Amino acid sequence: xxxxxxxxxxxxxxxxxxxxxxxxxxxxxxxxxxxxxxxxxxxxxxxxxxxxxxxxxxxxxxxxxxxxxxxxxxxxxxxxxxxxxxxxxxxxxxxxxxxxxxxxxxxxxxxxxxxxxxxxxxxxxxxxxxxxxxxx
Amino acid sequence: xxxxxxxxxxxxxxxxxxxxxxxxxxxxxxxxxxxxxxxxxxxxxxxxxxxxxxxxxxxxxxxxxxxxxxxxxxxxxxxxxxxxxxxxxxxxxxxxxxxxxxxxxxxxxxxxxxxxxxxxxxxxxxxxxxxxxxxx
DNA sequence: GTACGTGCAAAGAATTTGCAGATAA
DNA sequence: TTATCTGCAAATTCTTTGCACGTAC
Numbered sequence: 230x231x232x233x234x235x236x237x238x239x240x241x242x243x244x245x246x247x248x249x250x251x252x253x254x255x256x257x258x259x260x261x262x263x264x265x266x267x268x269x270x271x272x273x274x275x276x277x278x279x280x281x282x283x284x285x286x287x288x289x290x291x292x293x294x295x296x297x298x299x300x301x302x303x304x305x306x307x308x309x310x311x312x313x314x315x316x317x318x319x320x321x322x323x324x325x326x327x328x329x330x331x332x333x334x335x336x337x338x339x340x341x342x343x344x345x346x347x348x349x350x351x352x353x354x355x356x357x358x359x360x361x362x363x364x365x
Numbered sequence: 366x367x368x369x370x371x372x373x374x375x376x377x378x379x380x381x382x383x384x385x386x387x388x389x390x391x392x393x394x395x396x397x398x399x400x401x402x403x404x405x406x407x408x409x410x411x412x413x414x415x416x417x418x419x420x421x422x423x424x425x426x427x428x429x430x431x432x433x434x435x436x437x438x439x440x441x442x443x444x445x446x447x448x449x450x451x452x453x454x455x456x457x458x459x460x461x462x463x464x465x466x467x468x469x470x471x472x473x474x475x476x477x478x479x480x481x482x483x484x485x486x487x488x489x490x491x492x493x494x495x496x497x498x499x500x501x
Numbered sequence: 502g503t504a505c506g507t508g509c510a511a512a513g514a515a516t517t518t519g520c521a522g523a524t525a526a
Numbered sequence: 527t528t529a530t531c532t533g534c535a536a537a538t539t540c541t542t543t544g545c546a547c548g549t550a551c
Contacts, residue, residue, distance in 0.1 A: 379505080379506080381505095381506060381507085383506085383507075384506090413507085413508075414507090414508085415507070415508040415509070416508090417507075417508055417509080418506080418507055418508065421506085421507080
């Protein structure tokens with residue numbers, strides 16, 4: 230619990246009850262949930278929670294660097310508490326998003342071929358059929 | 366003109382007047398336009414054009430591999446006639462999307478660390494401030 | 502004639518906004 | 527107090543759907 234509060238404070242976010250719950254959910258569920266998934270999961274525990282607050286909170290978390298916004302899924306925006314450089318794989322069949330290690334060679338690209346642009350965010354997305362779905 | 370028709374046919378898309386116009390626009394404007402930009406640009410020339418047709422056509426182009434769907438911009442989906450492997454840079458200030466060469470080392474990743482997943486699409490997105498905006 | 506393409510209007514879904522009440526330093 | 531946070535409802539925006547008409551082979 231305390232680690233969640235610290236995480237918020239490290240990123241200059243005042244730890245309200247709702248924000249703690251949302252940050253905590255993101256840290257414990259590395260499934261890259263959508264706004265709706267988070268809302269649905271927390272609603273029973275926090276009956277007064279509104280979707281607006283989930284939207285607001287995720288926006289702040291993302292802006293302050295406490296979470297990452299993923300646009301890999303065209304339908305819904307997803308969120309990830311892991312802000313370290315890593316790639317994502319979206320399975321077109323089951324919809325799951327997997328984390329993938331980000332090769333060092335890949336990171337190097339940023340320092341080289343950027344034509345003078347200043348890079349603040351890196352998103353590596355792969356899409357296809359995941360191992361599990363291929364086996365079925 | 367003929368090259369546009371060929372491009373459609375190569376991807377098993379019947380070349381209607383609207384489809385040719387949209388494919389042509391994409392091939393001549395490498396600015397990664399949105400549905401709205403394409404619609405607005407072509408409307409004067411094709412007064413009866415509907416946005417539904419633009420949506421339909423871009424969906425087909427993307428499904429058939431004649432164009433690429435980009436989700437780098439959280440607000441709008443963008444389209445790119447260049448389907449060869451290359452990365453994209455989105456400037457958070459001016460909103461422009463730049464093409465970037467895709468390092469060979471990057472492509473290699475697909476064959477190695479994929480945990481058995483079958484990759485069908487690769488999207489490399491970078492975000493930040495572009496050279497031009499930094500100079501202003 | 503039959504299958505396909507187009508475009509209007511309506512529906513649907515995701516997200517944002519305005520604002521009033523609740524909360525906290 | 528004084529800022530900020532929350533949550534409802536309404537508005538907005540993007541995209542899809544249903545359907546009738548048009549077109550082409």
